Amino acid sequence: MKRIRTLDTRDLKKSVENGGCGECQTSCQSACKTSCGVANQQCEKCMEQK
Amino acid sequence: MIHQYKLGGYNIVLDVFSGAVHAVDEVAYDAIALYETHTKDEIKAELLAKYGERENLSAGEIDEVLADIEQLKADGKLFTEDVYADRAFDFKNRSTVVKALCLHVAHTCNLNCSYCFAAQGKYHGERALMSFETGKRALDFLVEHSGTRKNLEVDFFGGEPLMNFEVVKQLVAYARSIERQAGKNFRFTLTTNGVLLNDEVTEFANRECHNVVLSLDGRKEVHDRLRKTVNGQGSYDLIVPKFQDFVQKRGNRGYYVRGTYTKYNLDFTNDIFHMADLGFTELSMEPVVSAPDDPYALSEADLPTLYKQYELLAEEMLRRRRAGKPFTFYHYMIDLSGGPCIYKRISGCGSGTEYLAVTPWGDLYPCHQFVGDEKYRLGDIWSGVTNTEVQQEFKLCNAYARKECRDCWAKLYCSGGCAANAYHATGAVTGVYELGCKLFKKRMECAIMLKVAEALDKAESNM
Numbered sequence: 001m002k003r004i005r006t007l008d009t010r011d012l013k014k015s016v017e018n019g020g021c022g023e024c025q026t027s028c029q030s031a032c033k034t035s036c037g038v039a040n041q042q043c044e045k046c047m048e049q050k
Numbered sequence: 051m052i053h054q055y056k057l058g059g060y061n062i063v064l065d066v067f068s069g070a071v072h073a074v075d076e077v078a079y080d081a082i083a084l085y086e087t088h089t090k091d092e093i094k095a096e097l098l099a100k101y102g103e104r105e106n107l108s109a110g111e112i113d114e115v116l117a118d119i120e121q122l123k124a125d126g127k128l129f130t131e132d133v134y135a136d137r138a139f140d141f142k143n144r145s146t147v148v149k150a151l152c153l154h155v156a157h158t159c160n161l162n163c164s165y166c167f168a169a170q171g172k173y174h175g176e177r178a179l180m181s182f183e184t185g186k187r188a189l190d191f192l193v194e195h196s197g198t199r200k201n202l203e204v205d206f207f208g209g210e211p212l213m214n215f216e217v218v219k220q221l222v223a224y225a226r227s228i229e230r231q232a233g234k235n236f237r238f239t240l241t242t243n244g245v246l247l248n249d250e251v252t253e254f255a256n257r258e259c260h261n262v263v264l265s266l267d268g269r270k271e272v273h274d275r276l277r278k279t280v281n282g283q284g285s286y287d288l289i290v291p292k293f294q295d296f297v298q299k300r301g302n303r304g305y306y307v308r309g310t311y312t313k314y315n316l317d318f319t320n321d322i323f324h325m326a327d328l329g330f331t332e333l334s335m336e337p338v339v340s341a342p343d344d345p346y347a348l349s350e351a352d353l354p355t356l357y358k359q360y361e362l363l364a365e366e367m368l369r370r371r372r373a374g375k376p377f378t379f380y381h382y383m384i385d386l387s388g389g390p391c392i393y394k395r396i397s398g399c400g401s402g403t404e405y406l407a408v409t410p411w412g413d414l415y416p417c418h419q420f421v422g423d424e425k426y427r428l429g430d431i432w433s434g435v436t437n438t439e440v441q442q443e444f445k446l447c448n449a450y451a452r453k454e455c456r457d458c459w460a461k462l463y464c465s466g467g468c469a470a471n472a473y474h475a476t477g478a479v480t481g482v483y484e485l486g487c488k489l490f491k492k493r494m495e496c497a498i499m500l501k502v503a504e505a506l507d508k509a510e511s512n513m
Contacts, residue, residue: 019391026150027399046388
C-alpha cells in the first residue's frame with residue numbers, strides 16, 4: 001500500500017483460539033511494582049517459538 | 051475502535067481490538083479519521099480541498115487510499131469490532147491458579163526513604179524477618195496451588211530482602227530441590243536497594259535469579275534527597291559502584307535499574323539519561339505512589355511537563371539507538387508480534403488471584419501494595435485463601451470492569467490499570483486512577499511510536 005504501512009503485529013482475535021496458557025510472567029513481578037501494564041509482557045509460547 | 055495520533059514525525063493508527071498498528075501519511079491519516087462518519091464523496095471533497103494543490107493529489111489516488119482502507123477493514127486490521135466484552139464477564143467465575151508470589155522476607159530496611167509506600171519497610175506494622183519454615187511453606191503453597199503451570203515466579207521483596215539473605219539462599223536451595231519432581235520451573239527475582247550487595251550476593255543472584263531489580267533514582271542530588279540511610283545520609287555514593295560492579299558481572303542476564311520520580315524531579319528524563327550514562331542499559335522509572343497531600347506527590351498540573359518528558363525520552367532513545375548506543379526503558383518495551391494474548395490483556399496482572407504477597411508471618415494479601423491493610427488480608431499459607439469475597443473483587447478487576455474504560459483505546463494495553471493505584475486514589479480496587487491512566491496512555495503512544503520508527507528504519511535500510 002502506497003500510503004499505509006502495516007506493522008507486523010499479533011492478531012488479538014486469533015489469540016482467542018491460541019492464547020490463554022497462563023505461562024506468561026506476572027506483570028508486576030518484573031520491574032515496576034507500582035503500576036500495572038500488560039503491554040510490555042511477552043507471550044511465553046511466542047518466545048519459545050522464536 | 052481506532053486510535054490515531056501524531057508523534058515524533060509519524061502518523062500512527064492503532065486498531066484497538068485486533069492490535070494492528072499502521073504508519074500512514076497525512077492523506078491516509080485524514081481519510082481514516084473520516085472513513086466511518088463520511089461518505090466517500092465527502093471524504094474525496096475534503097481531501098482534495100486540503101491536499102489537491104499542496105501535494106498534487108488526484109481523485110484517483112484518493113480512491114486508492116479508500117480501497118486500501120476497505121481492504122484493511124475486510125482483513126480485520128482496521129475498525130475491528132469488540133468481540134471480547136461478553137467473554138470478560140466469565141472472568142468472575144473462572145478458576146485460577148497461583149503462579150507468582152511476592153515473598154516479603156524482610157519487613158525492615160537499611161534505608162529510610164521518605165516516599166516508601168511500605169513505610170520504611172515495615173508496612174505500618176512491626177519489624178520482622180521471614181523464617182525459613184514460613185518461606186518453605188509459602189513455596190509449597192505455591193506448588194500446591196499452581197495446577198499445571200510450569201513457570202512459577204517468586205520475588206524476594208521487602209523492606210530490604212538482603213537483610214534476610216541467609217533465608218533467601220535457603221529458600222532458593224529448597225525450591226531447586228523440589229522443582230524437578232514437582233514439574234516446575236522457579237524464576238526468582240530480587241528487588242534490592244543495593245546497600246548489602248557484595249561478591250557473595252552477586253555470585254548468588256547471577257546464578258539463581260532470573261531478574262534483579264536495583265533501586266536507583268538517578269542523579270545524585272535527586273537520589274540522595276529521598277533515599278537516605280537511617281543516619282540521614284544520601285545513599286548514592288554507597289550503592290552506585292556496587293550496582294556498576296554487579297551489572298558488569300551479570301552479563302546478559304535480566305536486570306533493571308529502577309527509579310521513582312516525584313514532584314521534586316519532574317525533569318526525570320535527566321535521571322534516566324544519567325542512569326544510561328553510568329553504563330546501565332535496562333532502565334525503569336516509575337511515578338511515585340503517594341497520598342495526594344504528600345509534598346512530593348504528582349498532580350494533574352504536572353501532566354503537560356510529564357508528557358513532554360516522556361516524548362523527550364522516546365526521541366532521545368531513538369537518537370541513541372540510531373547512534374548504536376541503545377538502552378531499554380521498561381515502559382517502552384512492547385513486543386507487537388510476540389506480546390500477550392487477549393486473555394492476558396483482559397485479565398491483567400493477576401493480583402489477588404494468580405499473584406499473591408506473603409508477609410513474614412505467612413499472611414496472604416492480593417499484592418505487595420495491600421500488605422498491612424487488614425481488610426485485604428486474604429488468608430494465610432497454611433489455610434489458603436479464606437477471604438473469598440475480597441478475592442472475587444480482584445477477579446473482577448479486568449479491562450472491562452470499569453465503565454470509565456469502555457471507550458478507552460488503551461484498555462487492552464493496561465487491562466484496566468493497577469488495582470492498588472485505583473484503591474489508593476478512589477477507595478475502590480475497581481476505581482480509576484485518572485492521573486495514572488493519562489501517564490500510561492502517553493507511555494503507550496511513545497512505545498508504539500518507537501516500534502513504528504524501528505520498523506520504518508528497518509524497511510529503509512533494506513531498500
